[in-house]
Amino acid sequence: MPQPRKAVALISGGLDSLLAAKVMQEQGIHVEGINFFTGFCVEGHTHAIRQKDLNKPKRNNALWVAEQLGMKLHIVDIVEEYKDVLVNPKHGYGAHLNPCLDCKVFMVRKAHQWMAQHGFDFIITGEVIGQRPMSQRKDTMPVVAHESGAEDRLLRPLCALNLPPTLPEREGWVDRDRLYGFSGRSRKPQMELAAKFGLTDYAQPSGGCCFLTDEQYSRKLVDLWQARGDRTYELDDILLLKVGRHVRPAPHFKLIIGREDGENQFMEGYRKQFITLRTVDCPGPLVLVDGNPGEQDLVLAARIAARYSKGRALPTMKLAVAERGGPERVLEVAPFAPHEIPEGWYL
Numbered sequence: 001m002p003q004p005r006k007a008v009a010l011i012s013g014g015l016d017s018l019l020a021a022k023v024m025q026e027q028g029i030h031v032e033g034i035n036f037f038t039g040f041c042v043e044g045h046t047h048a049i050r051q052k053d054l055n056k057p058k059r060n061n062a063l064w065v066a067e068q069l070g071m072k073l074h075i076v077d078i079v080e081e082y083k084d085v086l087v088n089p090k091h092g093y094g095a096h097l098n099p100c101l102d103c104k105v106f107m108v109r110k111a112h113q114w115m116a117q118h119g120f121d122f123i124i125t126g127e128v129i130g131q132r133p134m135s136q137r138k139d140t141m142p143v144v145a146h147e148s149g150a151e152d153r154l155l156r157p158l159c160a161l162n163l164p165p166t167l168p169e170r171e172g173w174v175d176r177d178r179l180y181g182f183s184g185r186s187r188k189p190q191m192e193l194a195a196k197f198g199l200t201d202y203a204q205p206s207g208g209c210c211f212l213t214d215e216q217y218s219r220k221l222v223d224l225w226q227a228r229g230d231r232t233y234e235l236d237d238i239l240l241l242k243v244g245r246h247v248r249p250a251p252h253f254k255l256i257i258g259r260e261d262g263e264n265q266f267m268e269g270y271r272k273q274f275i276t277l278r279t280v281d282c283p284g285p286l287v288l289v290d291g292n293p294g295e296q297d298l299v300l301a302a303r304i305a306a307r308y309s310k311g312r313a314l315p316t317m318k319l320a321v322a323e324r325g326g327p328e329r330v331l332e333v334a335p336f337a338p339h340e341i342p343e344g345w346y347l
Helices: 015-026 061-069 079-087 100-117 141-148 188-196 215-228 235-240 261-268 295-307
Strands: 006-010 030-037 073-077 122-124 245-250 253-257 275-279 287-291 317-323 328-333
Touching: 006 015, 006 100, 015 030, 015 061, 015 122, 015 188, 030 061, 030 100, 061 073, 073 100, 079 100, 100 122, 100 141, 215 245, 245 295, 253 295, 275 295, 287 295, 295 317, 295 328
Parallel strands: 006 030, 006 122, 030 073
Antiparallel strands: 245 253, 253 287, 275 287, 275 317, 317 328
């Protein structure tokens, strides 16, 4: 018996990539998944620590997809390589800091390299024409295929009937008549196909899987770059932008204020990297101070931190300040009233 053709599927953990892989499996194709970790993925971070997200599934949806399909999944860390994609996007940004077209080109290029190294025949994605305004349009589909180097070894099973036949179709590796012609933003056809396959437990379609599409997150990242004077970042930076209340009273320092116990506990791991503030005589948030504040700046920061504690109505409060894991000293300050904190300080 001839060996089945092999495809590597880009697996985000969403419904579309799940279905694309399943459609290929139904045709006897051996499919393995690849998931790229950029650090900006929405799932798996704040869901695990915030009280309001306690009822959300605590699972990696890409691994879940692989488990449901009985498929091997390769998770690839591209945090360092992705920096150039974000900072220097050839095709620009979307509505915020999302370099969606460059991102898709980059990930398909990485998958194409992986395909060649591991003896696979083609690449599949869950893309649907018209679903994303920047990267999933009929005119950008060829751009992704060409600039990634994948060319016609890139197959989109869910919208293939709206595109020219690819190499796997022309060679008879897959049956084009068993592919689909989905288009537009509606997920109803995909949900109907999932039901046909008996797939009922999958990540619900939402507004995006990347923090770079979020206006508030993008604003905080731009602020980080402006404060540093260059467009650099590390993984810890982008993780901390996802948690806490960010307040910048002055260009040379900002506060990250824990909003609940889960965030406070997460931020405890950063005590040795930041100046920290914590309330002494009543419950309150852990506060990380990023930058180079002077003594009066720390008093100001303590007053802001006190505003978000249980003692906000007291005339004065004591807060402990520690320099990057060093010994604590105590500041006694008057908490800010809500109207005393300018709106422009909040990021």
